[in-house]
Amino acid sequence: xxxxxxxxxxxxxxxxxxxxxxxxxxxxxxxxxxTVIGPNGAGKSxxxxxxxxxxxxxxxxxxxxxxxxxxxxxxxxxxxxxxxxFQITNLFFExxxxxxxxxxxxxxxxxxxxxxPVSASRAAQQRVDxxxxxxxxxxxxxxxxxxxxxGEQRRLEVAVALAGKPxxxxxxxxxxxxxxxxxxDTARLIRSLASDVTVLLIEHDIGLVMSLSDTVIVMHQGRxxxxxxxxxxxxxxxxxxxxxxxx
Amino acid sequence: MxxxxxxSMRASHVLVAVLVAASLIFAGIGVVKGDTFYxxxxxxxxxxxxxxxxxxxxxxxxxxxxxxxxLYFGLGAYVSALVLMVTPSFWAAMGATLVAAMIVGAVGxxxxxxxxxxxxxxxxxxxxxxxxKVVYNTRALGASDGLIGVPIIKVNFGFAAISSxxxxxxxxxxxxxxxxxxxxxxxxxxxxxxRLLIALKANERRVPFLGYxxxxxxxxxxxxxxxxxxxxxxxxPMLRGFVSPELLFFSTSGNAVITVVTGGxxxxxxxxxxxxxxxxxxxxxxxYTEHHLIVIGLLFMGAVIFLPRGLMGIVRPAIERLxxxxxKS
Amino acid sequence: MSTAIEYFQFVLxxxxxxxxxxxxxxxxxxxxxxxxxxxxxxxNMSHGEFYALxxxxxxxxxxxxxxxxxxxxxxxxxxxPVGYIVExxxxxxxxxxxxxxxxxxxxxxxxxxxxxxAFRLVFGPNxxxxxxxxxxxxDVFGVFLPLYRLFLIVGGAVIVALVAxxxxxxxxxxxxxxxxxxxxxxxxLGVPVQHVYAGAFAFGVALAGLAGVLLAPIYSVxxxxxxxxxxxxxxxVIVGGMGSIAGVVVAGLLLTQVQAVSSLxxxxxxxxxxxxxxxxxxxxxxxxxxxxxxxxG
Numbered sequence: 056x057x058x059x060x061x062x063x064x065x066x067x068x069x070x071x072x073x074x075x076x077x078x079x080x081x082x083x084x085x086x087x088x089x090t091v092i093g094p095n096g097a098g099k100s101x102x103x104x105x106x107x108x109x110x111x112x113x114x115x116x117x118x119x120x121x122x123x124x125x126x127x128x129x130x131x132x133x134x135x136x137x138x139x140x141f142q143i144t145n146l147f148f149e150x151x152x153x154x155x156x157x158x159x160x161x162x163x164x165x166x167x168x169x170x171x172p173v174s175a176s177r178a179a180q181q182r183v184d185x186x187x188x189x190x191x192x193x194x195x196x197x198x199x200x201x202x203x204x205x206g207e208q209r210r211l212e213v214a215v216a217l218a219g220k221p222x223x224x225x226x227x228x229x230x231x232x233x234x235x236x237x238x239x240d241t242a243r244l245i246r247s248l249a250s251d252v253t254v255l256l257i258e259h260d261i262g263l264v265m266s267l268s269d270t271v272i273v274m275h276q277g278r279x280x281x282x283x284x285x286x287x288x289x290x291x292x293x294x295x296x297x298x299x300x301x302x
Numbered sequence: 303m304x305x306x307x308x309x310s311m312r313a314s315h316v317l318v319a320v321l322v323a324a325s326l327i328f329a330g331i332g333v334v335k336g337d338t339f340y341x342x343x344x345x346x347x348x349x350x351x352x353x354x355x356x357x358x359x360x361x362x363x364x365x366x367x368x369x370x371x372x373l374y375f376g377l378g379a380y381v382s383a384l385v386l387m388v389t390p391s392f393w394a395a396m397g398a399t400l401v402a403a404m405i406v407g408a409v410g411x412x413x414x415x416x417x418x419x420x421x422x423x424x425x426x427x428x429x430x431x432x433x434x435k436v437v438y439n440t441r442a443l444g445a446s447d448g449l450i451g452v453p454i455i456k457v458n459f460g461f462a463a464i465s466s467x468x469x470x471x472x473x474x475x476x477x478x479x480x481x482x483x484x485x486x487x488x489x490x491x492x493x494x495x496x497r498l499l500i501a502l503k504a505n506e507r508r509v510p511f512l513g514y515x516x517x518x519x520x521x522x523x524x525x526x527x528x529x530x531x532x533x534x535x536x537x538x539p540m541l542r543g544f545v546s547p548e549l550l551f552f553s554t555s556g557n558a559v560i561t562v563v564t565g566g567x568x569x570x571x572x573x574x575x576x577x578x579x580x581x582x583x584x585x586x587x588x589x590y591t592e593h594h595l596i597v598i599g600l601l602f603m604g605a606v607i608f609l610p611r612g613l614m615g616i617v618r619p620a621i622e623r624l625x626x627x628x629x630k631s
Numbered sequence: 632m633s634t635a636i637e638y639f640q641f642v643l644x645x646x647x648x649x650x651x652x653x654x655x656x657x658x659x660x661x662x663x664x665x666x667x668x669x670x671x672x673x674x675n676m677s678h679g680e681f682y683a684l685x686x687x688x689x690x691x692x693x694x695x696x697x698x699x700x701x702x703x704x705x706x707x708x709x710x711x712p713v714g715y716i717v718e719x720x721x722x723x724x725x726x727x728x729x730x731x732x733x734x735x736x737x738x739x740x741x742x743x744x745x746x747x748x749a750f751r752l753v754f755g756p757n758x759x760x761x762x763x764x765x766x767x768x769x770d771v772f773g774v775f776l777p778l779y780r781l782f783l784i785v786g787g788a789v790i791v792a793l794v795a796x797x798x799x800x801x802x803x804x805x806x807x808x809x810x811x812x813x814x815x816x817x818x819x820l821g822v823p824v825q826h827v828y829a830g831a832f833a834f835g836v837a838l839a840g841l842a843g844v845l846l847a848p849i850y851s852v853x854x855x856x857x858x859x860x861x862x863x864x865x866x867x868v869i870v871g872g873m874g875s876i877a878g879v880v881v882a883g884l885l886l887t888q889v890q891a892v893s894s895l896x897x898x899x900x901x902x903x904x905x906x907x908x909x910x911x912x913x914x915x916x917x918x919x920x921x922x923x924x925x926x927x928g
Binding site for chain 2: 107108128129130133134138141146147148149150154157159161164168169171176179197199215216219
């Protein structure tokens with residue numbers, strides 16, 4: 056039995072006396088979609104920050120493919136196969152869509168290509184074209200990201216995270232602020248991604264969560280409240296009171 | 303389909319070609335008229351344009367304002383002078399300058415790159431002030447008088463040699479040298495390394511998540527800028543026969559910054575045109591009054607307020623449009 | 632034992648006194664700089680030139696016969712509208728651009744150049760030294776204390792205390808601190824943020840000008856006096872913490888004492904490198920300085 060793609064054990068961190076993430080443990084199954092849900096302030100984004108190396112955990116471990124990656128820097132984690140997108144769009148707004156993707160895809164090329172002209176990195180260029188196609192941004196390659204619609208920017212967020220061919224993809228509210236149509240399209244896209252990558256996702260849209268996820272993890276006040284299939288979680292009384300029981 | 307960055311760099315190349323052509327004409331006229339003064343002034347303008355180029359590499363591409371690039375310029379000048387006084391070999395002087403700049407640049411880079419923004423500007427300002435003071439007070443380096451008596455040299459290419467005493471010859475040589483530095487800088491920007499620097503300026507936070515180290519590229523570009531400033535400075539004693547601590551003063555760094563901002567930050571070619579413009583202005587205004595700094599200072603402030611993209615911000619898009627029209631037809 | 636006391640009386644104490652006088656000047660200048668940064672988020676590269684401006688205005692007005700005491704009050708008052716206009720007319724024009732830090736730095740740098748050359752144009756490049764307004768000295772425990780320097784130290788301390796008082800105990804001060812902490816919230820609470828900003832800048836440069844007036848009899852007045860001073864002022868602001876008044880006072884006293892005492896043992900050439908070295912170490916180890924920011928302090 057091989058190690059899970061991503062495993063966290065006893066992950067904790069506090070910010071000024073508040074336990075943002077409290078002893079969270081779970082394992083993410085390969086090529087599955089796992090969604091983390093929870094009310095606002097449950098610690099979901101902080102959890103992502105801990106896993107992706109943006110924040111150092113006070114306790115606990117992060118393992119990727121069985122190797123301990125706790126406390127490593129984001130670029131180190133990328134090399135280990137982890138990529139993430141951000142809840143608040145965090146792209147290179149002045150640069151073009153294609154350039155954003157190319158920057159992310161360039162990591163696939165060997166170091167010696169770093170001092171050769173950009174056009175010589177064919178593998179990276181190919182990856183860019185692939186992604187432009189797949190994410191339906193092909194006619195917008197030269198456009199600066201700042202000029203894209205919100206939905207297109209959110210799509211690009213996911214595309215950029217995917218560009219480096221990660222093993223595991225962390226998506227932080229990918230459909231945040233999207234229109235209904237865009238959300239449905241994005242859901243389909245995420246579903247199709249699962250065949251190449253393992254997806255760990257934070258989402259608020261319950262309908263989406265139920266239809267997309269293989270596993271759902273519920274967080275509340277920094278702790279993991281429940282874990283299971285969408286139906287199992289939906290029926291869980293603790294989860295219900297966490298969402299609806301507190302005024 | 304060329305990327306916007308590539309397109310604007312192409313416009314820059316066109317402008318450099320124009321500059322070279324104009325310089326050739328200028329040199330031609332100078333030779334015919336038997337001029338020495340203006341050719342030497344032009345050479346000096348090009349040398350300081352090299353310093354401006356190094357400022358633009360930092361400011362334009364990584365967004366870091368260095369207020370102390372004169373430190374490396376002066377370093378290059380002094381090292382070159384010292385080597386030339388021992389052995390009048392161009393290559394020895396350049397070689398020594400290269401090594402010195404890499405070492406000092408690495409140290410300076412490690413110190414300065416711990417911080418960003420205004421703190422970076424202040425640290426670089428401080429470094430240059432300290433260096434200037436030390437040189438000013440070091441008798442072995444000529445103290446406030448500097449070093450004089452740098453011999454005339456011959457730059458040997460094997461098949462030909464150019465003497466630093468020849469105004470037109472050395473002018474053209476310096477032109478070629480600076481254009482090569484420009485070409486190197488421009489080339490770098492079209493590489494993944496260069497694009498990474500641009501990405502760091504655009505959104506530093508995201509870069510590590512793409513898998514890149516942020517410390518090494520910053521340090522590397524700082525050293526590259528230091529080397530470019532130093533190599534430009536190394537030409538100075540060859541032209542003038544002396545070096546003085548003024549080369550390290552804040553005014554030298556400040557002038558370079560003014561050059562870049564008026565020319566156009568991040569265009570590289572703006573540093574070249576800006577340098578020439580500044581030299582021209584100084585000598586024109588200087589013939590009327592000693593207080594050219596007031597005029598230049600006011601023009602500079604005007605550029606900061608009204609021309610945030612510098613002169614090149616107006617000229618380059620026009621050229622880009624011209625190029626686009628030509629490729630369409 | 633007595634040689635130690637004598638050493639203190641004749642060597643150390645006078646040097647510390649010199650350091651203290653410089654310290655007061657540096658604190659007044661740096662105070663303005665830190666208020667401007669803490670409130671406006673602007674690095675005023677021309678701050679040294681405003682210090683010089685105060686001295687030059689005093690020189691000009693003094694030469695038409697105005698007494699020193701009047702100058703001490705008049706010069707800062709004159710500089711207030713100058714600062715106000717500079718802020719509204721120049722700085723505000725680039726304040727809202729994306730790269731505000733760089734553009735305001737460049738703009739004020741340009742302004743400094745213009746001012747410095749203007750001084751040279753009007754007053755010539757040579758130093759002028761106004762007469763010391765209070766002559767004579769007193770003897771305190773065997774230490775020779777020139778009266779004017781004593782006045783400077785006491786006066787400077789009073790001014791700093793007044794500034795702190797206004798900032799932390801008055802309604803005006805509360806408005807300034809609110810605007811520093813959160814501009815939009817302050818605006819929605821009815822604080823006239825535009826005027827507060829311009830006023831703070833004006834006040835900051837007026838302080839620098841006041842320092843210029845007070846120190847002119849000791850250090851002379853010449854066009855590059857601002858440039859020479861600015862590294863020390865920035866170091867004090869950085870070491871103390873951008874936007875912190877307590878920081879400026881502590882760092883100002885500390886750094887000037889270090890410089891004064893060390894010059895007894897090391898050649899003065901090294902005083903700049905030492906000061907700069909402290910700035911670098913601080914920036915690398917604790918970039919926010921010793922204390923916090925104006926709004927958050």
